[in-house]
Amino acid sequence: xxxxxxxxxxxxxxxxxxxxxxxxxxxxxxxxxxxxxxxxxxxxxxxxxxxxxxxxxxxxxxxxxxxxxxxxxxxxxxxxxxxxxxxxxxxxxxxxxxxxxxxxxxxxxxxxxxxxxxxxxxxxxxxxxxxxxxxxxxxxxxxxxxxxxxxxxxxxxxxxxxxxxxxxxxxxxxxxxxxxxxxxxxxxxxxxxxxxxxxxxxxxxxxxxxxxxxxxxxxxxxxxxxxxxxxxxxxxxxxxxxxxxxxxxxxxxxxxxxxxxxxxxxxxxxxxxxxxxxxxxxxxxxxxxxxxxxxxxxxxxxxxxxxxxxxxxxxxxxxxxxxxxxxxxxxxxxxxxxxxxxxxxxxxxxxxxxxxxxxxxxxxxxxxxxxx
Amino acid sequence: xxxxxxxxxxxxxxxxxxxxxxxxxxxxxxxxxxxxxxxxxxxxxxxxxxxxxxxxxxxxxxxxxxxxxxxxxxxxxxxxxxxxxxxxxxxxxxxxxxxxxxxxxxxxxxxxxxxxxxxxxxxxxxxxxxxxxxxxxxxxxxxxxxxxxxxxxxxxxxxxxxxxxxxxxxxxxxxxxxx
Numbered sequence: 001x002x003x004x005x006x007x008x009x010x011x012x013x014x015x016x017x018x019x020x021x022x023x024x025x026x027x028x029x030x031x032x033x034x035x036x037x038x039x040x041x042x043x044x045x046x047x048x049x050x051x052x053x054x055x056x057x058x059x060x061x062x063x064x065x066x067x068x069x070x071x072x073x074x075x076x077x078x079x080x081x082x083x084x085x086x087x088x089x090x091x092x093x094x095x096x097x098x099x100x101x102x103x104x105x106x107x108x109x110x111x112x113x114x115x116x117x118x119x120x121x122x123x124x125x126x127x128x129x130x131x132x133x134x135x136x137x138x139x140x141x142x143x144x145x146x147x148x149x150x151x152x153x154x155x156x157x158x159x160x161x162x163x164x165x166x167x168x169x170x171x172x173x174x175x176x177x178x179x180x181x182x183x184x185x186x187x188x189x190x191x192x193x194x195x196x197x198x199x200x201x202x203x204x205x206x207x208x209x210x211x212x213x214x215x216x217x218x219x220x221x222x223x224x225x226x227x228x229x230x231x232x233x234x235x236x237x238x239x240x241x242x243x244x245x246x247x248x249x250x251x252x253x254x255x256x257x258x259x260x261x262x263x264x265x266x267x268x269x270x271x272x273x274x275x276x277x278x279x280x281x282x283x284x285x286x287x288x289x290x291x292x293x294x295x296x297x298x299x300x301x302x303x304x305x306x307x308x309x310x311x312x313x314x315x316x317x318x319x320x321x322x323x324x325x326x327x328x329x330x331x332x333x334x335x336x337x338x339x340x341x342x343x344x345x346x347x348x349x350x351x352x353x354x355x356x357x358x359x360x361x362x363x364x365x366x367x368x369x370x371x372x
Numbered sequence: 373x374x375x376x377x378x379x380x381x382x383x384x385x386x387x388x389x390x391x392x393x394x395x396x397x398x399x400x401x402x403x404x405x406x407x408x409x410x411x412x413x414x415x416x417x418x419x420x421x422x423x424x425x426x427x428x429x430x431x432x433x434x435x436x437x438x439x440x441x442x443x444x445x446x447x448x449x450x451x452x453x454x455x456x457x458x459x460x461x462x463x464x465x466x467x468x469x470x471x472x473x474x475x476x477x478x479x480x481x482x483x484x485x486x487x488x489x490x491x492x493x494x495x496x497x498x499x500x501x502x503x504x505x506x507x508x509x510x511x512x513x514x515x516x517x518x519x520x521x522x523x524x525x526x527x528x529x530x531x532x533x534x535x536x537x538x539x540x541x542x543x544x545x546x547x548x549x550x551x
Contacts, residue, residue, distance in 0.1 A: 044503070044504055045502070045503065045504040045505065045506055048504050048505070050513070050520065052514065053513060053514055053520060054520075056516075057520070215424050215425060215449070216424060216426075216475065216476070217475070217476050217477055218425065218426055218427070218475070218477040220425075229449075231449055236449070236452045237400055237452060237454070303432075303443075303456075304397075305401065305445060305454060305456060307427075314427070316427060316428065316445070318428070318430040318443065318445070320432050328432070329430075329432045329433070331428070331430035331431070331432075333427060333428040333430075333445070337428070337477075337480060337481070337484075338477045338480065341477070341480045342476050342477045342479065342480055343477075346476075370504075371504055
């Protein structure tokens with residue numbers, strides 16, 4: 001080491017826990033020399049609310065309002081997963097219309113989650129117009145959610161046996177209008193974010209991971225597809241009616257932050273196409289197969305693992321029943337459990353302090369699903 | 373509905389692990405029961421046979437049997453089959469070898485289970501570091517005999533604990549005594 005470098009000392013940085021950006025309360029402890037990171041340690045736990053424990057103390061149906069809170073930006077996969085798991089254990093039939101409605105809700109949720117992702121990552125890089133636009137446009141989708149479910153963020157809409165309500169009158173036309181609007185805006189988003197030289201300079205080649213390394217370290221969803229691997233739960237382990245719907249799974253080969261953002265951008269268009277197909281092809285009929293008295297309803301003993309493709313990666317529930325009126329155990333496997341701990345600790349080493357927040361965003365870490 | 377690829381996985385396991393009880397649960401799901409000391413070799417064997425995605429480890433407290441069940445989930449991206457490897461360790465002083473040498477992220481799940489169920493994972497260096505619970509010195513909270521309401525009534529220093537318990541209609545979990 002020459003004399004010039006000796007004055008660069010090692011520092012400890014604490015990022016978080018007060019919302020490092022908008023990802024939720026989460027903290028990363030960094031050891032850095034100058035502003036180059038030598039070591040990173042993820043510290044979750046600020047959002048631990050004991051959902052898994054609480055679920056064991058409540059009747060099967062009473063857990064429905066709780067599960068959506070496990071992931072704030074993309075709550076619907078949780079509701080659908082819990083319902084799918086319970087239905088599989090109980091052998092409960094789901095009316096076909098309800099399955100199509102669930103696909104629609106999941107994809108609407110994906111669009112709004114990807115919009116907040118694009119706003120978040122741009123905001124972390126200092127491009128403040130994007131978050132304003134995204135939040136504004138996302139609100140049109142939240143209006144549709146409010147109309148459909150009565151709530152904007154936590155919908156509590158999917159329950160074991162189907163969905164709580166049918167579509168309101170005229171909903172389909174208004175949803176189509178909203179989709180048309182968002183689709184029209186996609187060109188603007190592209191020019192605003194991906195054509196921006198600052199965005200390109202800060203994201204291309206930053207936060208890269210090797211595709212083989214990504215698979216071995218549990219990277220899933222859009223983050224894996226940004227490494228050129230075509231893996232999607234909707235196709236690999238199909239659920240609901242995804243096997244009857246046509247859509248593309250976009251992949252990118254950059255493995256960096258730019259690719260990860262680009263994947264989400266392309267998925268918005270795919271999700272719009274899926275929702276349109278659902279609106280065209282959804283059959284008429286019943287939407288809820290009620291499981292009986294919620295206080296007395298027993299689910300046969302057994303265990304089941306169900307998974308869906310959420311906007312952040314593979315979301316899975318492992319549900320165990322001992323034949324009682326309450327779940328015996330529910331384990332939530334959130335995508336951030338790997339992305340938010342081991343993957344980010346590895347990716348941050350060698351990066352600069354200014355890139356910590358964008359890298360966190362690019363992986364789409366959702367701390368509540370680590371803490372549960 | 374053909375279950376060919378699932379049967380292939382069951383056969384694959386039975387060739388090398390005769391003591392393992394493998395069965396098909398449904399399409400794309402295979403369950404395997406093995407002894408705790410066979411988990412590491414089985415996961416290593418499956419990893420070499422295409423099960424590259426380590427999904428998670430789940431823990432279930434079977435208090436009536438005095439055991440904690442660990443469920444290792446693996447996924448094969450090529451064959452599209454999910455394998456659940458189940459094993460049981462005693463509740464008191466239960467210990468498992470860590471899977472860190474095979475999959476790095478197993479370390480995270482092991483830290484989680486150590487904190488919430490009190491299972492020890494040999495060879496996991498980060499086990500003693502706080503993960504989710506901060507300054508926690510009570511019993512592992514996800515165990516069935518940990519009563520959340522009783523704990524909060526005690527911890528927050530209720531003056532009249534019994535009347536509070538009566539008001540809340542709480543009872544500590546005693547299901548394991550019925551048998």
